[in-house]
Amino acid sequence: MTMPLLQVENLGIHFGPTVDPVKAVDGISFSMQAGETLAVVGESGSGKSVTALALTRLLASPPARYVSGSIAFEGRDVLQLREGELRSLRGKQIAYIFQEPGSSLNPVFTIGYQIREAIELHRPEVRDVTAEIVHALDTVGIRNPASRLGDYPHQLSGGMQQRVMIAMALACQPKLLVADEPTTALDVTIQKQIMDLLKDLKRTSNMSILLITHNFGLVAGFADRVVVMFRGKIVETGPTAQVLQNPQHPYTKALIECVPKLGQKQHRLKVIDYAGIQ
Amino acid sequence: MNSISLSQETYTQRLWRHFHADKFALNGLRIVILLFIVAALAPFLANSHALIRVADGHVSFPIFLSLEPIEWRFLLYVPLAGLVYFFRHRFIAHPGIFILAVIGFIAAVEIFLALTHPINDPTNDRDRPASFKLLPPIPYSPIESTPDQFSPPTWKHLCGTDSTGRDIAARMLHGARTSLSIGFVAQSIALTIGIALGGLAGYYRSWLDIGICRFIEVMDCFPPLLFILVAISLFESQNNMFYIMAVIGLTSWTGVARLVRGEFLRLSSLPFTLAAKAIGANDFRIIVRHLLPNALGPILVAGTFGVASAILIESSLSFLGFGMQAPTPSWGDILSDARRYIDFAWWLAFFPGLAILITIMSYNFVGEGLRDAVDPRLKMK
Numbered sequence: 001m002t003m004p005l006l007q008v009e010n011l012g013i014h015f016g017p018t019v020d021p022v023k024a025v026d027g028i029s030f031s032m033q034a035g036e037t038l039a040v041v042g043e044s045g046s047g048k049s050v051t052a053l054a055l056t057r058l059l060a061s062p063p064a065r066y067v068s069g070s071i072a073f074e075g076r077d078v079l080q081l082r083e084g085e086l087r088s089l090r091g092k093q094i095a096y097i098f099q100e101p102g103s104s105l106n107p108v109f110t111i112g113y114q115i116r117e118a119i120e121l122h123r124p125e126v127r128d129v130t131a132e133i134v135h136a137l138d139t140v141g142i143r144n145p146a147s148r149l150g151d152y153p154h155q156l157s158g159g160m161q162q163r164v165m166i167a168m169a170l171a172c173q174p175k176l177l178v179a180d181e182p183t184t185a186l187d188v189t190i191q192k193q194i195m196d197l198l199k200d201l202k203r204t205s206n207m208s209i210l211l212i213t214h215n216f217g218l219v220a221g222f223a224d225r226v227v228v229m230f231r232g233k234i235v236e237t238g239p240t241a242q243v244l245q246n247p248q249h250p251y252t253k254a255l256i257e258c259v260p261k262l263g264q265k266q267h268r269l270k271v272i273d274y275a276g277i278q
Numbered sequence: 279m280n281s282i283s284l285s286q287e288t289y290t291q292r293l294w295r296h297f298h299a300d301k302f303a304l305n306g307l308r309i310v311i312l313l314f315i316v317a318a319l320a321p322f323l324a325n326s327h328a329l330i331r332v333a334d335g336h337v338s339f340p341i342f343l344s345l346e347p348i349e350w351r352f353l354l355y356v357p358l359a360g361l362v363y364f365f366r367h368r369f370i371a372h373p374g375i376f377i378l379a380v381i382g383f384i385a386a387v388e389i390f391l392a393l394t395h396p397i398n399d400p401t402n403d404r405d406r407p408a409s410f411k412l413l414p415p416i417p418y419s420p421i422e423s424t425p426d427q428f429s430p431p432t433w434k435h436l437c438g439t440d441s442t443g444r445d446i447a448a449r450m451l452h453g454a455r456t457s458l459s460i461g462f463v464a465q466s467i468a469l470t471i472g473i474a475l476g477g478l479a480g481y482y483r484s485w486l487d488i489g490i491c492r493f494i495e496v497m498d499c500f501p502p503l504l505f506i507l508v509a510i511s512l513f514e515s516q517n518n519m520f521y522i523m524a525v526i527g528l529t530s531w532t533g534v535a536r537l538v539r540g541e542f543l544r545l546s547s548l549p550f551t552l553a554a555k556a557i558g559a560n561d562f563r564i565i566v567r568h569l570l571p572n573a574l575g576p577i578l579v580a581g582t583f584g585v586a587s588a589i590l591i592e593s594s595l596s597f598l599g600f601g602m603q604a605p606t607p608s609w610g611d612i613l614s615d616a617r618r619y620i621d622f623a624w625w626l627a628f629f630p631g632l633a634i635l636i637t638i639m640s641y642n643f644v645g646e647g648l649r650d651a652v653d654p655r656l657k658m659k
Contacts, residue, residue, distance in 0.1 A: 088558065106568055
């Protein structure tokens, strides 16, 4: 078997005091193959976003403390890299899209300028940068991209802003795209469009995608495998279909059940009963 | 084309629209610009040398003989800056050629000045006979003593003369250069230091922030004027214009530093900073290209008010006798002269006082207009 693209071993990240710390990530291990799509599912505070940011050490330390384990990206341990090496990893190898596209774009610059910055940082060999920007915007389904380069973020809708974020991430041609709750701030129809776009990108490129979400509804039909996180630990992992159809851990069952289904009459929405999960 | 977008105007356009609607701010800006033009052209408006002189069928421009090297620089470099700005798009396209051209021009001017420095001709040619002479509107040099001492404002001396017969109008015009350039340069120094230290403190936080904040507090403990007086008396032999600019700049950056620190604290916790980091930008790029442009509005406002206060500080210093060296005219210096003769020579206090009042008020109107324009809560219109 070939070397996995990403191999996280026994990763532990603590916050707060050294005595009795907040164990945001508490000894988790998982791996991803090149081209694979992995979903990390869990509630707020389960440690999934911390894990995502830790992949390129974006969490400032302090306050975060990387207390144990390793993050091997293509065999190199991210936790041992120097700052300069980290910068060439960020964007170029591992790119991010975040939850709030509106505030993740710099409000005072045009979208063309911001995508240009990403390309100039990581692909100095590109000669016609403008053509590359137009191509990136076209890939993410922005109509008439050439006329959009001079637009400011506030002139775009939320869905368009997230497309621009994705275009910016793609412009660097990363091997791994980390989508940290990419649709949480968007309404349901836009959510579907963005997920469809990510699906398309997954099919047309050999890029791996790590999807961070609290919504099991997004996972089905998108991810190859699922990792379920609860209180900083991985409680269940497996192929998507298997986890969805036959969840083993009570927390996974509860998470799946609390996704509301349309057309189904329910007296009350199911909530997670923490007392039953230990 | 797109029905979703609300407005297609840029931030600068919106800023200008709000600024433009504020009549006080707009007129303040007009007065400030007028003052700068007057200050720039001072040697041509008030000079004892004729603009054009025709004698024995020979045409000459004696005014150029009276220019100091610094005035030559001013006259040549300001149009250069204008040209660079006008051709900025081509500048970006061919930076190498343009930088070479600019450096070449500066080198040529400096060599010319170095070779021709003794050209400065102090002789007064106003009264020399000539078949034709075009004199400046105020035909007196600011350092020239005329026989009329304590002349009240007349058609000959529009703002009167002082104890040694120097023309107040000429001194005011030349003093405008001192006051405006000190305000501008001193505040630029203050902004540079304030942005650098405030930016570092706000971006890196932790011990650097603590250190810089304590330093700011120590600086703020000294009454500014007292601090400047001590600094000047320590280096009394060097009190030329640049020294006073530096002293005012080095003591008035704390307000800007606090402001920039606050803005950077706020901006660096916004998601776009994390996004910039996630795309692989280094700290310098994040600070200069992502955070600073976002903080520019408030900095501009503070800078405008700062220029006004720097002009006021310079006037106070000159008034106390710690400002410019004797022959260099400045508004505070004329006021300081007025102290002894105020019982009969009202014009000595009135005109420079009025000039300071108008300048400070104009700057403050501009500052207030800018503040209102960048304030997002007032953008309802």
